[in-house]
Amino acid sequence: xxxxxxxxxxxxxxxxxxxRHDATCLKSPTLQVLRHLKVGEGARCMxxxxxxxxxxxxxxxxxxxxxxxxxxDPEGLVGPAALAELTARTMSSLSVFQLDAEEIEEVPGGPxxxxxxxxxMAYQLQPAEMLxxxxxxxxxxxxxxxxxxxxxxxxxxxxPRLWDEFERVVHGVLHxxxxxxxxxxxxxxxxxxxxxxxxDGTQVVGALTSFPHTGWYLVATYRSLLPRALELGVTTxxxxxEFLDEIAAFPADEHRSTLSALVVxxxxxxxxxxxxx
Numbered sequence: 001x002x003x004x005x006x007x008x009x010x011x012x013x014x015x016x017x018x019x020r021h022d023a024t025c026l027k028s029p030t031l032q033v034l035r036h037l038k039v040g041e042g043a044r045c046m047x048x049x050x051x052x053x054x055x056x057x058x059x060x061x062x063x064x065x066x067x068x069x070x071x072x073d074p075e076g077l078v079g080p081a082a083l084a085e086l087t088a089r090t091m092s093s094l095s096v097f098q099l100d101a102e103e104i105e106e107v108p109g110g111p112x113x114x115x116x117x118x119x120x121m122a123y124q125l126q127p128a129e130m131l132x133x134x135x136x137x138x139x140x141x142x143x144x145x146x147x148x149x150x151x152x153x154x155x156x157x158x159x160p161r162l163w164d165e166f167e168r169v170v171h172g173v174l175h176x177x178x179x180x181x182x183x184x185x186x187x188x189x190x191x192x193x194x195x196x197x198x199x200d201g202t203q204v205v206g207a208l209t210s211f212p213h214t215g216w217y218l219v220a221t222y223r224s225l226l227p228r229a230l231e232l233g234v235t236t237x238x239x240x241x242e243f244l245d246e247i248a249a250f251p252a253d254e255h256r257s258t259l260s261a262l263v264v265x266x267x268x269x270x271x272x273x274x275x276x277x
Contacts, residue, residue, distance in 0.1 A: 014220045014223055030265075033145065035062075041064040043114060045114040056069050057089060069090075102124055114143055117147070119147060121183070132195065135196055143269045146267070156215075165240070168229075169225055170221065172232065185262070200268050205265075206262045210256065215258065217258075
């Protein structure tokens with residue numbers, strides 16, 4: 001039984017497209033911060049919640065043939081065929097274990113030069129404890145990196161008349177499973193709550209685009225959470241239809257802009273030598 005909060009995003013084709021869009025948008029900023037942190041050839045890297053494996057590809061590219069990349073995932077979404085393809089594309093040593101990081105104390109192959117948690121820390125039942133574990137699994141001189149969303153920034157300008165419906169559904173469902181929509185901006189506070197002190201650095205990434213190019217993403221986000229929202233009574237079939245009809249009727253107006261959720265990254269490097277005290 002997984003200790004992650006209930007999965008709320010669904011598994012429709014539109015949701016898979018949304019996830020691929022997330023992975024594409026995150027690729028450049030993730031590579032930027034990893035290079036800043038000197039993650040390179042020969043590195044031992046681990047993602048504590050690797051999902052479908054997009055992060056493993058990035059880590060394998062940096063670690064190269066002499067490096068080693070390990071992924072954990074409670075659902076085991078990266079099967080043998082996908083793992084073989086990832087390995088061939090990166091030429092790095094890749095392995096994936098069907099394990100829930102919250103339910104184990106030690107990890108296979110540790111410690112690691114990089115421990116990564118990307119877009120899943122907000123769903124952990126005990127984020128501070130998870131951070132303490134990740135830091136323990138990090139080798140001296142290595143670094144722990146966490147990236148998480150701040151959903152509160154999603155916006156459209158000029159706003160649709162029924163924009164409150166979007167926010168009610170997204171925020172309502174997240175709150176129902178105990179996920180803070182503003183988790184990303186609170187990451188440094190969680191580092192402190194874990195007893196790790198201040199983060200060594202942060203990265204904040206967002207995008208402002210024209211609605212015709214990214215409006216579909218907002219609709220996909222809304223539709224993925226809609227079944228749960230209807231179950232909870234957060235919205236109604238009539239209200240959701242009215243909102244979706246309004247969005248569908250928008251003209252292809254390049255002057256209407258969309259602001260994405262922010263992705264906040266925070267990291268902490270482990271000292272080469274632990275203090276004697």
